Amino acid sequence: MILNRLTLALAVVFAAQPVFAAEPFVVKDIRVEGIQRTEAGTVFSYLPVKVGDTMTDEKTAAAIKALYATGFFKDVRLEARDGVVIVTVEERPSIATITLTGIKEFSQDDLKKGLKDTGLAEGRVLDRSLLDKAEQELQRQYFNRGKYAVEIKSTLTPLERNRVAVQFDVVEGNSAKIQQINIVGNQAFKEKELLKQFTSTTPGWLTWYTKNDQYSKTRLAGDIEALRSFYLNRGYLEFNVDSTQVSISPDKQGIYITVNVTEGPQYKVSDVKLAGQMLVPETELKKLITIKPGEVFARDRLTETTKAIGDRLGNDGYAFANVNAVPDLDKDKRTVAFTLFVDPGRRVYVNRVNVSGNTKTRDEVVRREVRQMEGAYYDAEKINLSRDRLNRLGYFNEVNIETPAVQGTTDQVDVNVGVTEKSTGSVMLGAGFSSSEGVVLSGSVSQSNVFGTGNRLSAQINSGSVNTVYALSFTNPYYTIDGVSLGYDLYRRDVDATSLSNVGAYKTSTYGAGVRFGLPVNERDFVSLGLTYEQTSLTTYSDSPVQYTRFVNEFGKDNDTVRLDTSWARDTRNSYLFPTKGLMQRVAAEVGTPGGSLQYYKLSFQHQQYIPLSKSFTLMLNGEVGIGDGLSGKPLPFFKNFYAGGNSSVRGFKTGTLGPKDANGDALGGDKRVVGNAEIFFPLPGLKDDQSLRMSAFVDAGATFGPDDRDNLYKTFAFGDLRYSAGIAVLWVSPLGPLKFSLAQPIVKKTGDKAEMFQFTLGNVF
Known part of the structure; x- marks a missing residue:
């Protein structure tokens, strides 16, 4: 041209x-x-x-x-x-319009943006050479989606005033599927095991959703790197991918991939030494070395070791510390020795902490979460903690912290905190469904960052067949500069146990108002203290358990409570929804003080720990213990009893039915509760990279016991009275809200227990 x-x-x-x-x-x-x-x-x-x-x-x-x-x-x-x-x-004619027909795979706007990048856009002068580039760009977009049979034809239609209309007629065709993946040259591992490292796969029962059976050059590159990591983590230091061939069938519907590899010998670690300027005691750094002599070499352990040493030096102000692992291979003995050269660099301190991107949130709200102080030595641990705290606020879509060197200096860095704000106010109307409560209608108006101050205000309505809640709450998370929070609550809570089959019939209507304080002990421990005044109206029926009617006859149907709540919690989990490591511990006490007609106490303890078994499997162990009783010679109010059974405690049994029962076989709850769960979480087969879906296999145990009553068969705790179940569960964070369902089979049950194999909850049920 x-x-x-x-x-x-x-x-x-x-x-x-x-x-x-x-x-x-x-x-x-x-x-x-x-x-x-x-x-x-x-x-x-x-x-x-x-x-x-x-x-x-x-x-x-x-x-x-x-x-x-x-x-x-x-x-x-x-x-x-x-x-x-x-x-x-x-x-030259100008382009009046650009039209694309036959488009299903993409949005018109996305494709037009790609065409604009090639120089073809409405209002621009037409250059016929750009039509070829435009067709190639459209073809590239479709090839990236595996549609190699796509046909694209451009047409020019002259218009008045020396203008033209450009039209692209697209016949998309079907996506090409990966028909076969072959690995050639492997001897130590079977091809089937190696292909498990690949995201790319041949058509399967879930590939219609994952699209992993469609060829992608980027995805294949990631698969090759995953294969390399697999071998290097098993000692094959000289592993190499010699070539990768990708071919397409004549009809452009089938993709065939061949990967040629050379494994080489397996190496063991003979020695690991430290060298260079360590600046901290060598014995302390040696504790961070996870790769040991005599073990098969694993690259991930070596990477973990160098990172841990670098982070440790970073905690002392050495922001640019470098740890370089130099291998020494003995090919005859098939061993490798490593020398870890430590170069701490210059110790630096922080000049300024700069905050940007917070157009709504006040600067002080961001800064009070930052643990790295100006003028102090650089501390990598505090910077990471600052990022975690800012992410947990929920005010930002993205938190990015950079530490550039201050120009003209050798021992100073700035900490630049960049945030991308998101909407923190919401008006929600929704519905959920629970196998125990049926349809649950909910609505809420909330603002978790009122006027950019970080204060939270919410009004909430949740309507279920068992629990109905109307609540208004306000929280100032920084009532004091030290992080003491102050909150107020007003609520009405109605409980209708008549909707639960096999549970003693009663109704309660409770009005309450309270104030609460939260005191951070450290970065992971939190103590809360609250004082609430409640008024409760009780309703019993002719078929209500005798224990319930006896309580109402003795203490009346209208009661008030001055309730003191206190708790201590520690949370080191790395995620709220899908944790893979860390623990959550909580000790809580609820006391009905002498200031009200109902006087009682309830104590509970929970320990939940997540243990990573591998990259894909996580073990969760959970234990809960609760005990309660009346004070001043009064009994524990029956509507304050503990219950067990159901999707949140012992699956496979109907909600709230495990433990003491009356003469009619209806569950009464108890003043003691024990629950234990062991659960292994793993990705759903075929969806290992989906962050919204997780599957588990579990064993549950638990029951309630007491109170000391002549009609009660389970007065005191005994391991022989625990019920056990086992099954599988799935948790899906769906567009409609969290969906949790389980399929469980009781292993140990008692006479009168009601089994319920399938249980589920859709949406947030309160």
Whole structure:
């Protein structure tokens, strides 16, 4: 195209030469002819000749070249008449519209953005060479989705005023599927085991959802790296991927992948030494070394070791510490020794902490979560903790912390905290469904960052067949500069146990108002203290358990409580929804004080720990113990009893039915509760990279016991009275809210226990 344009320009120049060849002349005027859309002033601005200049052959050639270079014109001619230069141009057409037909795989806007990047966009001058680029760009987009049979045809339709309509007719065709993946050269491991490291796969029962059976160059590159990591983590230091071949069937519907590898020998670690400037006691750094002599070499352990040593030095201000592992291979003995060279660099301190991106949130709200202080030595642990605390606020979509060196210094860095804010206010109307409560309607209005102050305000309504809650709450998380929080609550809570089959019938209606304080002990421990006043109205029925009617007859149906709540919690989990490591411990006490007619206490303890078994498998161990009783000679109110059974305690049994029962076989709850769970979490087969879906296999145990009553068969705790179940469960964070369901089979049950194999909850049920 460039060659053709140059040839045309030269032809015009040579054709124009006789006009000016006789004699140069002074330009008296310049006229432009043939323009339709382009302004005459635009043409004048590109001409290297002005009125009063002397026109020569050289200037004629330069003028034609300059006008062609604009890209606005497909033909340019110059003539001279009595000192007047006449510029005659033929404009290129402009693009009026761009239309794409047959598009299903992409949105029109996304494809048009890609076309614009190639230079083809509405309002621009049409260059036919760009049509080829545009077709290639569209083809590339479809190839990335595995649609290799796509057909694209462009059409130009002339319009008035020298404009054209561009239309791309697309026949998408079907996506090509990976029909076969072969690994050649493997001897130590079976091909089936190696293919488990690949995200790319042949068509399966879930690939319609994951699309992992569609070829992607980027995905295959990730798979090759995963294969390399698999071998290096098992001692094959000389492993190499020799070549990768990808072929497509003649009908462009099938993809065949072959990966050729050389495994090499397996190496064991013979020695690990430290060298360089360690600055901290060598014995302390040696404790961070996870790769040991005599073990098969594992790259992930070596990486973990160098990172741990670097982080340890970073905690003492060495922000740019570098730990380099130098291997020494003995190919005859098939061993490798490592020398870890430690270069701490210069110790640095923080000059400024800068906050950006917070257009709504006040600067102080961000800064009070930052644990790295200005003027102090750089501390990597505190910077990571600052990032975690800012993420836990829930005010930001993204938190990015950078530590650039201060220009002109060698021992200073700035801490730049960049945040991307998200909406923190919400008005929600929703519905959930629980196998125990049925349909649950909910609505809430909340703002977790009122006027950018970090204060939280919410009003909530949840309506279920068992629990109905109306609540208004306000929390100031930094009532004091030390992080003491202050909150207020107003609520009404109705409980209708008549909706639960096999549970003693009663109703309660409770109004309450309270104040609460939260006191952070350290970064992981939190103590809370609250005081609440409640009024409770009780309703019993003719079929209610005798224990319930006896309580109402003795203490009346209307009671009040001055309730003191206190708790201590420690949470080191790395995620709220899908944790893979860490623990959560909680000790709580609820006391009905002598200030009210109901006087009692309830104590509970929970210990939950997540233990990573591998990259994909996590073991969760959970234990809960609760005990309660009345005070001042009064019994524990029956509606304060503990219950067990159901999706949140012992699955496979109906909600709240494990433990003491009345003469009719209805569950009464108890003043003691024991629950234990062991659960292994893992990705759903075929969806190992899906962060919204997780599966588990579990064993549950638990029951309630007491109170000391002549009608109660389970007065005191005994291991023989625990119920056990086992099964599988799935948790899916769906667009409608969290969906949790389980399929469980009771292993040990007692007479009168009610089994319920399938249980589920959709949405947030309160």
